[in-house]
Amino acid sequence: MEWIQLPLGPLQTNAYIIYNSDRKCLIIDPGEEAQKIRQFIQKKGLQPQAILLTHAHFDHIGAVDPIRQEYRIPVYLHQAEKKWLSDPSLNGSTFFAGIQPIEVDSADKVFPQSGEISIGDFSFTLLETPGHSPGGVSFYFHKEGFVIVGDTLFEGSIGRTDLPGGKEQELLKSIHNELLTLPEDTYVLPGHGGVTSIAQEMDHNPFINGF
Template sequence: MIHEILPVGLLQCNCSILGDETSREAIVIDPGDDIPVIQATLQRHGLTVKSILITHAHIDHIAGAHKLKQLTGAPIYYNENDLPLVKMMDVQASWLRMPVPEVAPPDSPLRDGQVISVTGIEGTVLHTPGHTQGSVCLYLPQNSLLIAGDTLFAGSVGRTDLPGGDTRQLIHSIRDRLLTLPDEVKVVPGHGPNTTIGEEREDNPFLQDTYYQ
């Protein structure tokens, strides 16, 4: 599988491009900005976008999705519990002093357990509320890969002080949905370096027993 990670936009959101070497079909996850860079990477690999997946509706993850859809015709998927965040996109834009992007409801909502696939690639949606109420991760067991959005980071977890955040809920989402995965699963967070489930289970200070109460 082709996997390109592109830090995009002001906050360097990790946009993942997942492409199949044979079918040349692709999934783009969190195209928050820098669509020309994303498009150039797709062209370099000869990939056709079939799905655009948003892990959560914060502006740095979703702002470029509509533009990418216009260029590719691919549908946009995200969890409907984040529609309140979409409705306040103007407020989100003011936080970063950036123009208000065009963001529409999802072409199809993401549900827990839903399978997202293109020819040669298949992942399962894990609903992990806490950073936002609609936060999801995409787990690709055949590739030992988890695209974690802003739920889990290397040595940290998603912030919960923005609208829709809930610390207790976030920790339980990670414990119940992510730490049950095999140690060797590679974790691509929404920002910053990659990690593994095993490393975070062992060393992440936010995931010790005192945080589970």
């Protein structure tokens, strides 16, 4: 299995495409610039199976509808943010100057409780990691050794908690209970910035070392 990180839009939000040897793929957090996503899919000859959202902030959902419509695939989101896709005041797009209010059609599927998930040819562990937002989730591909964390954890930093539903202590609890308990050599694929690892953040992240 392979993955690619695609920084998209004015905030350079990381979308991820996870794909296997059969050319099936999952699309994670298509935040903007749908054409860049299409170009990579076409270049590799991939067959998308689903869109997965780590959370429903505007910079992670802007290309959901064009990608969903083109490939006729379902969108998965946590139940706690089911109303956020169509509500700019919840997804945060009303709070930033120069950002058009973003409204996206409802998710097709809601994630069940945390645990093992299978979607098409892919299996992973769903980790509930709220704090940056109420329905934040992470996708842990244990056999492949990486976890996609959205805006929960960054290289040397953590997600902001000043948007609707954000709670700093809940975020820190999610990081410690769900992410820092993973094997230390697990790669961390964040919603912004570069790839890091659990070990790197345990040793050097000032926001979590004192929790």
